[in-house]
Amino acid sequence: MKVIFKLFLALFLFNMSSCSSDDSKDDGKVGDVVTIEGVWKxxxxxxxxxxxxxxxxxxxxxxxxxxxCYLDDFINFRADGSVNIVSALTNISVDVTSSTDYEHVYECLDGLDQESSWIKEGNLVTVENGSTDLEGYIFENTLIVTLRDTFEIEMFDGTNYFYQEEDIVLEYTKVQE
Structure with missing residues (x-):
């Protein structure tokens, strides 16, 4: 049985459209935090x-x-408050041959290329979208984004199929100013 895996990023990127920019950007390091402008892989x-x-x-x-699937995923934060997010999508399905013999298989799909806007206050980075703001925290050259209950996958317990929602933690590393 094949079911499309709802990768968090589809939700993440869908919620990123129609954003507005903000002029409150950092000019340099804040403690151990580097500026956000640049490419984060x-x-x-x-x-x-x-x-x-x-x-x-x-x-x-x-x-x-x-x-x-995710080797070419990145975020490019621009000084003008705009951001470009590039991410792949994945199709994950359960391949069941018997109640005790099954596995999850994946297929890489063409991804998304989304434009939005961002603001930064200290270590907190927010990508705005009306009432659905997405937040991440920067520590030195690492950006951590946690998305609650956005990884939905079909599971099999030997008898029944069921869906499970899980958190996703994305880690980006700054690679270019």
């Missing part, structure tokens, strides 16, 4: 369940390590 995408999509015998919660 996705370096980790952790979910609550572990998978072994790359068949190396090691189950991991970090989908970035398990699939090649």
């Amino acid at each position: 996705l370096t980790a995408l952790a979910v609550e369940s572990s998978f072994d999509f790359n068949n190396d015998g090691v189950y991991s919660r970090n989908l970035f390590e398990e699939t090649p």
Whole structure:
């Protein structure tokens, strides 16, 4: 049975449209925090369940390590308050051959390329979209974004299929000013 995996980023990027900019940007470092302007590359995408999509015998919660789907994902924060988010999507399905023999399989899909706007106050970065603001925290050259209950995946317990919602933690590393 094949079900499309609702990757958090679809929701994340959908909520990013129709944003307005703000002129309150940082001019330099604030303590251990670097300026946000520049390109931030996705370096980790952790979910609550572990998978072994790359068949190396090691189950991991970090989908970035398990699939090649997210290798080109990035966020580009511009000094004018605009932001460009590029992200892949993934189709995950359950392949069941018997009540005790099943696995999750994935397929990389064409992703999204979304424009929005951002503001920064100290370590907190907010991408605005009306009443649905998305927040992340910067620590040195790392941006951490947690999305609650946005990873929805079909699971199989040997008898029944069910859906499970999990948190996603995205980690971006600054690679370019």
